[in-house]
Amino acid sequence: MAITAVARETVFALRRQIAKIEGTLPERLEAPAGASPDADRPNTDRTVVRRGIAVATPDAFLRTGADRLDDTLSGGLPKAALSEIHGAETRDAGAVAGFALSLASLILKQGPRLPLLWIGTTEIFHEAGFPYARGLHASFGIEPDQLLFSEAPRLVDALWVAEEAARMTALAAVILEVRGNPHRLDLTATRRLHARARMAGRPVFLLRQAAEAEPTAAPVRLILSSAPATPRDTIAGPLDGSIGRPAFTVTIGKSRTALPGQFTLEWNPDERVFEERSQEERAKNPVSVVPASRGGKDLAAASGAVLAFAAVGSPADGDQPSPGQRAAHRRPRRAG
Structure with missing residues (x-):
């Protein structure tokens, strides 16, 4: 019993030293239920250190x-x-x-x-x-x-x-x-x-x-x-x-x-x-974080018919940009 008590005190001393190095503080825990206290230490409290746990005020x-x-x-x-x-x-x-x-x-x-x-x-x-x-x-x-x-x-x-x-x-x-x-x-x-x-x-x-x-x-x-x-x-x-x-x-x-x-x-x-x-x-609070649009549900439109586009490189006459649009196309793009 004495050897066990000495070994336990040695472990506690090492744990306290590790706690000082890691910057943590010892935590006091009650003795397990049913455990008999030592004759030389009537107080059943034991000071142990758990890694990473700091007990303070x-x-x-x-x-x-x-x-x-x-x-x-x-x-x-x-x-x-x-x-x-x-x-x-x-x-x-x-x-x-x-x-x-x-x-x-x-x-x-x-x-x-x-x-x-x-x-x-x-x-x-x-x-x-x-x-x-x-x-x-x-x-x-x-x-x-x-x-x-x-x-x-x-x-x-x-x-x-x-x-x-x-x-x-x-x-x-x-x-x-x-x-x-x-x-x-x-x-x-x-x-x-x-x-x-x-x-x-x-x-x-x-x-x-x-x-x-x-x-x-x-x-x-x-x-x-x-x-x-x-x-x-x-x-x-x-x-x-x-x-x-x-x-x-x-x-x-x-x-x-x-x-x-x-x-x-x-x-x-x-x-x-x-x-x-x-x-x-x-x-009882079913309201969404982002409400729906004011006019009601804003659902995606159903897919329509497949359209055929003109061949690349030969645009139709109606597809040509107007003179005003051509000038806009020549403007430099905004950086970023």
């Missing part, structure tokens, strides 16, 4: 307000860490940006109102655009001059700015937005971002538009898409045909403490907190 995690999601993530998103937020398609860029701004709003609500830095390449800003300034305050409680932007011509420049900004404690959070799976954004680059976020005690959100999952140093990866909005609630009940709060479909793609799962969250701009939509609310 509750304020080390950013709680979204959706209890089931927060409990699944063992307290919420880590504040001092790199977190990935993925959009499967380019059209999900608005949902990804809205979710990131919601998280930034939660950070500002809980801590000092420091500025936010949003970093991206010229390509991603031209494709997805910028957040609407007037909507920042109304929906997220963020002042327009509180959100700073850094537009870099190349990804290598954006990564350099992100690494330098991630170590600054004068920023509430750093948002880095990229597109696809660039070669430079590899495991080494994400390790540097994650290490700087841990040292500064600030979150770094990596927004990836139209990207596939790949190995990174981020402890958590969330996959975002827009969810159908429910009608607005009034005193008389739901208002038909109206658009309620913004909603997100959140899928846990990677987590060191949770299994994959999917949640439908609504952002409450008044309370500035997420609320999970129940199964009943999801079932």
